[in-house]
Amino acid sequence: MSASGSADPLKITVNGATYDLAIERGGRIAHTVTSRGADLRWERDFRSGSSGMGETVAQSANGDFFTDNMDTTKRGLRLGPTKTTITLTDSIPACQGYWFFENRDSASTRYVYFTRKKDADEVVVSKIIPSTNLEATTAVNQPQYFQVAGATNIDAGRPDRHNGSWFHCLHTEGANAGTLAIQQLVSSAVGDADDDWDPHGTSFANAGVSVLFYVDAIEGNAPKFARILAGGAQVSTVSQTTAAAVLVEANWATAGVIGDISYICRNATSHAGLSFISRADNLHAWDPSGNSYGVVPGIGTLATATVGGGGALGLGLVPYGDRVFYSRASNLWQVIGTSSAKNISVDQLSYYTSAPNITAPIRLRYLEGTALGDWVYWAYSATETGGSSSYILAMHYERSKVSGQPVTWYTIAQESAQIRGMFIDSEQRLWYGLQGAATVKWLQLALDGSPDASVRGNISSTYEWYGPEIDATHFGLNTPEITLQYRYAFVEIEGGTANCSWQTKYYLDGGTVTSLGSALTTTSGNLNWTVGTSDTGRRLRMRFTATTNGSHVTSTDPKVLRLMVYARSPDQVRAVVMPTDQRNLFETTKILRKLVDAGPITTREPDTNETYTAYFKSANTVWFATDSGYSQGVELTWNRYVVSA
Numbered sequence: 001m002s003a004s005g006s007a008d009p010l011k012i013t014v015n016g017a018t019y020d021l022a023i024e025r026g027g028r029i030a031h032t033v034t035s036r037g038a039d040l041r042w043e044r045d046f047r048s049g050s051s052g053m054g055e056t057v058a059q060s061a062n063g064d065f066f067t068d069n070m071d072t073t074k075r076g077l078r079l080g081p082t083k084t085t086i087t088l089t090d091s092i093p094a095c096q097g098y099w100f101f102e103n104r105d106s107a108s109t110r111y112v113y114f115t116r117k118k119d120a121d122e123v124v125v126s127k128i129i130p131s132t133n134l135e136a137t138t139a140v141n142q143p144q145y146f147q148v149a150g151a152t153n154i155d156a157g158r159p160d161r162h163n164g165s166w167f168h169c170l171h172t173e174g175a176n177a178g179t180l181a182i183q184q185l186v187s188s189a190v191g192d193a194d195d196d197w198d199p200h201g202t203s204f205a206n207a208g209v210s211v212l213f214y215v216d217a218i219e220g221n222a223p224k225f226a227r228i229l230a231g232g233a234q235v236s237t238v239s240q241t242t243a244a245a246v247l248v249e250a251n252w253a254t255a256g257v258i259g260d261i262s263y264i265c266r267n268a269t270s271h272a273g274l275s276f277i278s279r280a281d282n283l284h285a286w287d288p289s290g291n292s293y294g295v296v297p298g299i300g301t302l303a304t305a306t307v308g309g310g311g312a313l314g315l316g317l318v319p320y321g322d323r324v325f326y327s328r329a330s331n332l333w334q335v336i337g338t339s340s341a342k343n344i345s346v347d348q349l350s351y352y353t354s355a356p357n358i359t360a361p362i363r364l365r366y367l368e369g370t371a372l373g374d375w376v377y378w379a380y381s382a383t384e385t386g387g388s389s390s391y392i393l394a395m396h397y398e399r400s401k402v403s404g405q406p407v408t409w410y411t412i413a414q415e416s417a418q419i420r421g422m423f424i425d426s427e428q429r430l431w432y433g434l435q436g437a438a439t440v441k442w443l444q445l446a447l448d449g450s451p452d453a454s455v456r457g458n459i460s461s462t463y464e465w466y467g468p469e470i471d472a473t474h475f476g477l478n479t480p481e482i483t484l485q486y487r488y489a490f491v492e493i494e495g496g497t498a499n500c501s502w503q504t505k506y507y508l509d510g511g512t513v514t515s516l517g518s519a520l521t522t523t524s525g526n527l528n529w530t531v532g533t534s535d536t537g538r539r540l541r542m543r544f545t546a547t548t549n550g551s552h553v554t555s556t557d558p559k560v561l562r563l564m565v566y567a568r569s570p571d572q573v574r575a576v577v578m579p580t581d582q583r584n585l586f587e588t589t590k591i592l593r594k595l596v597d598a599g600p601i602t603t604r605e606p607d608t609n610e611t612y613t614a615y616f617k618s619a620n621t622v623w624f625a626t627d628s629g630y631s632q633g634v635e636l637t638w639n640r641y642v643v644s645a
Contacts, residue, residue: 007605007606007607007608007609008606008609009021009029009606009607010023010029010606011606012031012575012577012603012604012605012606013603013604013611014577014592014595014601014603014604014614014636015595015601015602015603016602017591019577019578019580019588020577020578020580021575021576021577021578021606022576022577022578022624022626022631022633023626024576024624024625024626025625025626025627026627027627029606030574030575030576030577030624030633031573031574031575031606032573032574032575033571033572033573033640034572034573034574034637035571035572036571037485037568037569037570037571037640037641038568038569039566039567039568040472040475040476040477040484040566040567040568040569041475041564041565041566041567042470042474042475042564042565042567043562043563043564043565044062044467044542044562044563044564045061045062045561045562046062046072046075046076046077046559046560046561046562046563047075047076047561047562048062048075049062049072049073049074049075050062050063050064050072050073050408050410051063051408052064052396052408052409052410053065053066053067053346053352053409053410053411054066054346054349054351054352054409055351055352055468056351056352056353056354056355056360056468056469057351057468057469057470058467058468058469058470058474059351059468063468064410064465064466064467064468065355065358065360065466065467065468065469065541066360066361066411066466067080067410067411067412067463067464067465067466068391068411068414068462068463068464069412069413069414069461069462069463069464070412070463070464070465070544070546071410071412071451071452071456072410072465073394073396073410073412073450073451073452074450074452075559075561076494076557076559076560076561077465077544077559077560077561078456078557078558078559079456079457079463079500079546079548079557079558079559080412080413080443080451080456080457080463081412081413081430081443081444081445081451081453081455081456082443082444082453082455082456082457082458082554083413083441083442083443083458084133084441084442084443085439085440085441086128086133086134086135086439086440086441086442087135087438087439088114088126088135088143088438088439088440089126089135089137089143089438090118090124090126090143090438091436091437091438092116092420092433092434092435092436092437092438092439092440093116093117093118093119093435093436094435094436095116095117095155095156096117096155096156096266096315097115097116097117097155097156097157097158097210097266097315098114098115098116098156098368098420098421098433099114099115099116099156099158099159099421099423100112100113100114100115100421100422100423100425100431101113101159101166101423102423102425102426103166103185103188104188105187105188105189105190106187106190107190109131109190109191110130110425110426110427111127111128111129111130111136111188112127112128112130112423112425112431113125113126113127113128113166113185114126114128114421114431114433114440115156115159115168116156116420116421116433117154117155117156118145120151120152120153120154121147121148121149121150121151121152121154121172122145122146122147122148122154123145123146123147123154123155123156123170124143124144124145124146125143125144125145125146125168126143126440127142127143127144127188127195128440129191129192130425130427130429136191136192136193137192138192139189139192139193139194140194141194141195141197142192142193142194142195144195144197146168146170146180146183146199147180148170148172148180148208151172153172154170154171154172155170155171155172155210156168156169156170157169157170157171157208157209157210157211157212158210158211158212158213158266158267158268159212160212160213160214160225161214162212162214162225162243162246163241163242163243164243165184165185165186165243166184166185167182167183167184167185167212167225167243167246168182168183168184168185168212169181169182169183169208169209169210169211169212169227170182170183170208170209171208171209171210171264172208180199181208181209182199182209182212182227182246182247183197183198183199184197184198184199184243184246184247185197186198198247208229209227209228209229210228210229210264210265210266211226211227211228211265211266211267211268211277212225212226212227212228213225213226213268213269213270213275214226214270215237215270215275216270216271216273216275222239224237224238224239225237225238225239225246226238226268226275227252228258228265228268228277229255233257233258233259233260233261233263233264233265233279234255234256234257234258234261235255235256235258235265235277235286235290235292236252236253236254236255236256237252237253238251238252238253239251256290256292257292258277258279258284258286258292259279259281259282259284259292259293259294260281263279263280263281264279265277265278265279266278266279266280266315266317267315267316267317268317269317269319269324271319271324274287274337274338275287276295276317276324276326276335277292278315278316278317278326280328281294281299282294282295282296282299282328283295283296283317283324283326283328283333283335283341285338293338295335295338295339295341296326296328296333296335296341297341299328299331315327315367315368316328316332316366316367316368316369316378317369318369318370318371318376319371320371320376320397321397322336322337323335323336325344325369325376327365327366327367327369327378328366329365329366330345330347330363330364330365330366331343331345331366332344332345332366332378334406342406344406344407345366346393346409347362347363349409355469355510355541356507356510356511357507357510357511357512357513358466358507359389360466361380361389361391361393361411364380364381364382364390364391365380365381365382366378366379366380366393367379367380367381367419367420367422368420368421368422369422370422370423370424370430371424371449372424372428372445372448372449373448373449373450374396374397374448374449374450375394375395375396375397375445375448375449375450375451376394376395376397377392377393377394377395377422377424377430378392378393378395378422379391379392379418379419379420379421379422379432380392380393380411380419381418381419382418389414389415389416390414390415390417390418390419391411391413391414391415391419392411392412392413392414392419392422392430392432392443393409393410393411393412394409394410394411394412394450394451395407395408395409395410396408396409396410396450410451412443412451413443415434417434417435417436417437418434418435418436419432419433419434419435420432420433420434420435421433421440424445424449425442428444428445428446428447428449429442429443429444429445430442430443430444430445454555455554455555456554456555456556456557456558457500457546457548457552457554458548458552458554459548459549459550459551459552460548460549460550460552461547461548461552462545462546462547463545463546463547463548464543464544464545464546465543465544465546466541466543467541467542467543467563468541469507469539469540469541470539470540470541470565471538471539471540472484472538472569475567475569477569480538481538482538482569482570482639483536483537483538483570483615483639483641484536484537484538484540484567484568484569484570485535485536485567485568485569485570485641486506486529486535486536486537486540486565486566486567487528487529487535487566487567487568488526488527488528488529488565488566489504489516489517489526489527489542489563489564489565489566490524490525490526490527490562490563490564490566491504491520491524491525491527491560491562491563492524492560492561492562492563492564493520493521493522493523493524493558493559493560493561494558494559494560494561495556495557495558495559496520496521496522496523496558497521497522497552497553497556497558498521498522499548499549499551499552499553499556500521500546500547500548500549500552500556500558501519501520501521501546501547502519502520502521502544502545502546502558502560503515503518503519503544503545503546503547504516504517504519504520504527504542504543504544504563505542505543505544505545506540506541506542506543507540507541507543508534508536508537508539508540509537509538509539510539513543514534516528516529519547532612532613535641536600536613536641540565542563542565544560544563546558568641570615570639570640570641571639571640571641572637572638572639572640573614573637573638573639573640574635574636574637575635575636576622576624576633576634576635576636577592577633577634577636578631578633578634579632579633579634585621585632585633585634588634589619589620589621589634592616592619592634592636593619595616595619596616596617596618596619597615597616597617598616599615600613600614600615601613601614601615601616601638602614603638603640612640612641613640613641614638614639614640614641615638615639615641616636616637616638617637617638617639618635618636618637619634619635619636620634620635621633621634621635622634622635
C-alpha cells in the first residue's frame with residue numbers, strides 16, 4: 001500500500017477515476033469491509049520423503065511434479081547421487097543393443113564390460129576397470145572388436161552366462177551374416193592385458209543371433225542355454241553341460257519359431273518357472289516344447305522390428321519377484337504369469353499432464369531397465385533413436401504412497417543425451433551409456449537398491465525440483481477460484497554448505513518462472529514477495545534450483561527439509577458510489593461494470609488515501625435509503641489485498 005495527498009473520507013478512486021461515496025441513512029458512509037481476509041499457510045514437508053512424481057496438481061501432502069537430478073525418495077530434498085564419468089575410446093552410436101555385464105579375473109578383481117555397435121560391420125566391447133574408472137586401452141586387443149566382413153548392418157545381441165563363462169552374440173545383415181555369431185569370454189585378463197575370447201567359427205545360415213539367455217529347469221526339463229536367431233525369431237537350445245558346448249553348432253537343438261518372424265527378438269529372461277521373450281510386437285511366453293504365445297492382450301501393432309529398424313522397442317525386460325516388467329513405446333507392462341498384464345507406466349497417472357512453460361518428462365519411451373531390491377530403474381527418453389533429453393526413472397514397487405497406484409515413481413537423474421544400457425553391478429553401481437558420446441556413467445546405490453547414496457552431486461552442476469501446482473483449496477479454503485496474495489516463503493535447510501546454493505522460484509497462473517529473493521546456502525530463511533509486484537494469483541507452483549560450484553564436496557549432503565508458503569486471502573469490500581454531473585448513473589454503471597473480472601485494479605482508500613490492488617466482483621445500480629428518502633447509486637463489491645510486507 002502507498003499513501004498520497006490528504007485523505008477525503010467521502011471519495012474513492014477506482015482505476016484513476018474519483019467517485020463520491022453515498023451517505024446512507026443515519027449518516028453512514030457506504031464503504032464497509034464485509035469480511036476480513038485470513039492468514040494462510042501451505043507446507044511441503046520433505047522430511048519423510050515423497051509420495052512420488054506425477055502430481056501436476058497437488059494430489060497428496062508430499063508429492064512432486066518431477067525433478068532433474070534431485071532425489072526425494074528419503075529424508076529431504078537432496079542432490080541426486082554423484083555421477084562418475086568414464087571416457088571410452090569409441091563413441092556410442094544409435095543402434096539397437098547396448099549391454100553391460102560384469103566379470104572377474106583370476107585374482108577376483110572385477111571388470112565391467114560395455115558392448116555396442118561401432119559401425120555397419122563391427123561391434124566393440126569396452127573393458128572398464130572400476131577401481132580406476134578407466135577403460136582398458138593399452139593392450140593390443142583392448143577394446144575388443146568383432147568385425148564381420150561384408151556385413152551391411154550389425155548390432156550387439158544380448159549376452160548371458162553359461163557354466164561360468166560369458167557369451168556374446170551378433171545379429172547381422174548382408175554377406176557373411178552368420179560369421180562370428182557367438183563369442184565366449186573365456187577369461188578376463190588382469191588389468192589392461194588382453195582378455196581371452198574364443199569366437200564361434202561356424203557360420204549360421206541366417207543373420208546371426210540376437211539373444212542368448214539361460215533357461216531355468218522347467219517342467220522337469222534340465223536347465224539349458226538358448227539362442228534366438230536374428231533372421232527369423234527362431235529359438236534353439238543347447239544342454240547345460242560345458243561352456244565349450246555352446247561353440248559347437250551341432251550341439252544346438254532344432255530351432256522353433258517365436259510368433260511372427262518379421263519381428264526380431266530383443267531380450268529374454270527365464271523367470272519363476274517361465275521363459276519370456278520380448279519383441280516390439282509383444283512379450284512372448286515360451287516353453288522347452290517349442291510353444292510360444294503373446295501375453296499382453298490388446299497391445300496393438302507397431303512397425304516391424306527387423307535388424308535394420310524398429311529401434312529399441314522391446315529391449316526393456318526386467319524380472320522382479322513373481323512378475324516381469326516389459327516396456328513397449330510409452331507403455332510399461334507388469335506381467336504376472338501368463339494371464340495378468342497391466343500398464344503401470346507413469347503416464348497412466350490420471351493427474352500427470354503437461355504444464356505451461358515447463359518441459360516435463362511426459363509420454364516418453366521406456367528403453368532398458370534393471371532392478372535391485374524393491375527398486376527398478378528405467379531409461380526414459382523422447383525416442384528410441386535419440387532425443388535432446390532423457391531421464392532415469394526409479395520405480396519403487398512395494399511402497400506406493402498414492403491410493404490406487406501399484407508403484408511410486410521418481411526421476412532421479414537427467415541427461416541432455418539419450419540414456420542407453422541400464423545395469424547394476426555387484427557393488428550396487430547403476431551404469432548407463434550416453435548415445436552420441438564416448439561416455440558411460442555410474443551412480444552409487446544403497447545396499448537395498450535405493451538411490452540413498454553416501455555421495456551426492458557433482459561440481460559445477462544444476463539440480464531442479466518442480467513442485468505441484470496449488471490453489472486456495474490447498475491452503476485450507478473451499479474456494480479454488482479465489483486469488484490469494486502471497487507474502488513470503490520459509491525454506492528450512494539442513495547440512496547446507498557455501499558450495500551449494502538453493503534458489504527458490506515460482507510460477508503464477510501458468511506464467512513464466514520468477515526467482516523469489518536471493519539464493520540460500522548454509523542457513524534457513526524467509527523469502528518475501530514484493531507487495532504489489534507479482535504477488536497475487538489463483539494458482540501457484542514452487543520450484544527449487546540447486547547449484548554447486550567447483551568446490552562442492554560430494555560427501556556432504558545439503559538438503560531442504562521444509563518449504564512453507566504464507567499467503568493471505570483478500571478482504572471483502574462493499575461500497576456505493578454516486579453519479580456526477582459529468583457521468584450520469586447509466587454512464588457510471590457502464591464504466592464500472594467493465595472492471596468486473598478484469599484483473600487487478602488500482603484503488604485508493606477513502607479514509608487513508610492508501611492505494612492497493614483490488615479485484616472487482618460486481619457493479620450494479622441500486623436504490624439505497626438516506627435520511628431524506630431514497631437515492632440511486634452504483635453498488636460495488638471487490639476483493640482487497642492490503643497486507644503490508
